[in-house]
Amino acid sequence: MVRVGVLGLQGAVREHIRSIEASGAEGVIIKHKEQLDDIDGLILPGGESTTMRRLIDKYDFLEPLKQFGNSGKPIFGTCAGLILLASEIVGQEQAHLGLIDMKVERNAFGRQKDSFEVEIPIKGVADDFEAVFIRAPYIVEVGPNVEVIATYKDKIVAAQQGHYLCSAFHPELTDDHRLTGYFIKMIEEANQHVVMNEG
Amino acid sequence: MSKVGTDRVKRGMAEMQKGGVIMDVVNAEQAKIAEEAGAVAVMALERVPSDIRAAGGVARMADPTIVEEVMNAVSIPVMAKARIGHIVEARVLEAMGVDYIDESEVLTPADEVFHLNKRDYTVPFVCGCRNLGEAARRIGEGTAMLRTKGEPGTGNIVEAVRHMREVNAQVRTLVNMSVDEVMTYAKELGAPYEVLLDIRENGRLPVVNFAAGGIATPADAALMMQLGADGVFVGSGIFKSDNPAKFARAIVEATTHYEDYELIAKVSKGIGTAMKGLEISTIAPEQRMQDRGW
Numbered sequence: 001m002v003r004v005g006v007l008g009l010q011g012a013v014r015e016h017i018r019s020i021e022a023s024g025a026e027g028v029i030i031k032h033k034e035q036l037d038d039i040d041g042l043i044l045p046g047g048e049s050t051t052m053r054r055l056i057d058k059y060d061f062l063e064p065l066k067q068f069g070n071s072g073k074p075i076f077g078t079c080a081g082l083i084l085l086a087s088e089i090v091g092q093e094q095a096h097l098g099l100i101d102m103k104v105e106r107n108a109f110g111r112q113k114d115s116f117e118v119e120i121p122i123k124g125v126a127d128d129f130e131a132v133f134i135r136a137p138y139i140v141e142v143g144p145n146v147e148v149i150a151t152y153k154d155k156i157v158a159a160q161q162g163h164y165l166c167s168a169f170h171p172e173l174t175d176d177h178r179l180t181g182y183f184i185k186m187i188e189e190a191n192q193h194v195v196m197n198e199g
Numbered sequence: 200m201s202k203v204g205t206d207r208v209k210r211g212m213a214e215m216q217k218g219g220v221i222m223d224v225v226n227a228e229q230a231k232i233a234e235e236a237g238a239v240a241v242m243a244l245e246r247v248p249s250d251i252r253a254a255g256g257v258a259r260m261a262d263p264t265i266v267e268e269v270m271n272a273v274s275i276p277v278m279a280k281a282r283i284g285h286i287v288e289a290r291v292l293e294a295m296g297v298d299y300i301d302e303s304e305v306l307t308p309a310d311e312v313f314h315l316n317k318r319d320y321t322v323p324f325v326c327g328c329r330n331l332g333e334a335a336r337r338i339g340e341g342t343a344m345l346r347t348k349g350e351p352g353t354g355n356i357v358e359a360v361r362h363m364r365e366v367n368a369q370v371r372t373l374v375n376m377s378v379d380e381v382m383t384y385a386k387e388l389g390a391p392y393e394v395l396l397d398i399r400e401n402g403r404l405p406v407v408n409f410a411a412g413g414i415a416t417p418a419d420a421a422l423m424m425q426l427g428a429d430g431v432f433v434g435s436g437i438f439k440s441d442n443p444a445k446f447a448r449a450i451v452e453a454t455t456h457y458e459d460y461e462l463i464a465k466v467s468k469g470i471g472t473a474m475k476g477l478e479i480s481t482i483a484p485e486q487r488m489q490d491r492g493w
Contacts, residue, residue, distance in 0.1 A: 009455055010218040010239065012211075031456070046215050047239070048275055054237035055455055079215070106274060112298035113321050115208045118201035134211050135276065135298070173211045 002187045005030040005039035007065075009055040011047020011080060015172035019180040025187075033064040041074040041187035044081030046134070046170050049106065052080055053096055062097070069099045074163040074190050076183040082166040083137055090140060100161045101143030108138045108155070109168075122158055123149040125182045131157070131169035138168050163190055209323035209343035212276070212299065213407045216240055216344075216430055220420065220451050221409070223247050223434040226265065227272035229443070236447035240276040240299070242432065243269040248305050248352030249435035249474065252486070258306045260288040266295060278325070283492050284310025293322040299344070301325045304491035305351045305434075314492060317341035327411065329362045329489060331369035335390035335398070336493075338406060345404065347428075348489040349412015352435050354476035356413045356422065358489060363410055363426045373399050412489070415440075415473045417453030417466055424457035441471025 001024070006016040008029035017027035020043070028039055036042070042065075044052075056062050069075050077085040084096045088103040109115070117132045131152070139156035142148060150158035150167070158167040158179075163186060171179040202208075219239030224230040230241045245261040246254065260281050270277045276298035281288035283302055288309070292300050302315055304327050317324040318341035327348035328334040334345050347366070349359030373384060373395060381399060385392040397405055410423030411432035420431045431454055433447075440446040449466040456462045484490070 008218075012214045012217060014217075015214060047217070048215065048219065050234060050275060051219055051237045051239050051451070054451070058452065111296045112212050112276060112323065113293065113296055114203065115212060116201040116203045117205055117208055132207055132211055134208060134215060170211060173207055173214065 001026050002040045002184060002191065003028055003038065004184065004187065005035065005042045007042065007044050007052070007061075007081075009047075009059075009061075010051050011045040012170065012172055013045055015170075016043050016045050016078075016180075019172045019177050020184070022177045023181045023184050025184045033059065033061050036064055036068050039073075040191055041076070041183065042068060043183070044075065044077040044084050045172070046079035046081065049080035049083040049096070052084065056084075056096070065097055066099065069097070069164065072163060072190060072193070074165070074183065074186045075099065076165040078167050078170055078172065079134065079136060082139075082168055085164060085166050086139075087143075100159065100164050100166060101146055102159060102161075103140040104137050105140050106137050107135050108140075109133055109136045111135060118152060120150055120152050120157070122179060123147075125149070126176070126178045129171075129178065130174045130176050131167075131171075132173045133157075133169045136168045139166075204321035206343070210406050212323055213325070213344035216276075216409075217407055218455060219430045220447075220454050221278065221430065221432045222437055222447060223432070224269060224438070227268045229438055230269045230272045230277075232444050233437070233447060234273045234275050236444060237451040238275060238447065239430070240278055241269060241273060242278045242280065242301065242434075243297075244280055247435040247438060248488070249354070249439055250352075251305060252352040252488075260285070260292065260306070263291065263295060266292070266297060270296070280306055281315075282306040283308040284313050284315060286315060289315055289320065293320055297322060299323050299325055302342075303327065304348060304488045308491050314340055317343075325409075327489070327492065328366060328408075330365045330388070331373065332388035332390045333493070334366055334404065334408070335388065335394040338394050338404070339391035342406065344406050344409070346409040346411040346432055349410070349414075350479055350482070351412045351488050352477075353413050353479065353482070354415035354436060354439075354474040355479055356415070356419045357479060359410050359412045359414065359423060360426065362412075362489075363408075363423060363428055366404075366408065367427050370398060370404065374402050414450075415476060417449045417463055417470075420450045421453040421457035421463055424454055430454065435474055439474035445470045446473075
């Protein structure tokens, strides 16, 4: 069984753990950087990206998280997690992890009163995914190696770059575990890769 | 077709705040300090609860100028308080685009009988509770988030502890009940039957429950997290302390790592004096904010 971590500094951690377990994998809450050695993939949950970044800095998570990604282990960021993964953020001088070649805009769909849910297709995952957007960001543009897997009203709301996955919406707030399942499959494939390389 | 203001969207917003600290602020400058310290949201008000307590008189919704100033100053969500049952204050805050409304006993109630029908609004609400009966009634009215009432503006944690323990003990009682006992429990609590059935079925409240009302130190915040709070509101505690920026950061860290006592010791060093506290028994019964609402 693969072990999937959820960065547990702040945000919707429990919901992701529930979704991971419902998808047949083991979920682990990650509060210390040393724990990254024990997991096969990592989810950066929704929450407040500014708060998470403060705590990431405070506990020296930034470099270990980058290394985790660079070592080929899959990372999935939802909402605030997507912002953490982006290489460029509109209106901010500095990005956070910069692991996905894309430009994102925070709270791009508006404030809480504009938050919404809608059914959208996600390429390779589902035709009718219930997507919950909360003060959500969207992706303004992506680099050549990034595949857009979902859009809503012509805005990019989910994308994949190799072993990195991100969504502007919250799959963990629904009982639809197909996107989490898709990510777990990515981890299984990455694991096989490592085994093959080592073999 | 996209839908706004659904339960999932409203409750989901509060889920994103979990493990975080929501701080009371009275101007843009304080809001920036709070954001910088790692607050997950700010509550914009005219006066913090301890000043409301000291000033006496009628406490109302904040001047929209202050709310707007705070909204423009930070990118984290902004909450604001409306009086219990004050439909128009709530509508005004909703129209301004506030992210969450606290139907709050810290303000003087506008209606001593009816709370707001919170299902009517697109904006989500947070409400105070002292026990499962109050929690379930507010959920029945459509609140998307709960918090303990505690005793606001006192810097005394005892009431928040009482309320958090009470709600959680009653949830445990309910979860262990046979289903044929639930109706009588609903009658005893004055709680909506369907809400109780749902809590029993899922083993937990359907919305997050934060701690509020009397949190004055990093250790207080961590205590409430250990008692099962999903996060904390700090009202007067931060900007009534000696060094608000440092104090705010320490409370955020203690909330994140509420079981790491060495860390709490470290962050509690040299942060200056906490706000002066009030012993609950010295507060006249009619001055007790937690008795407002029902």
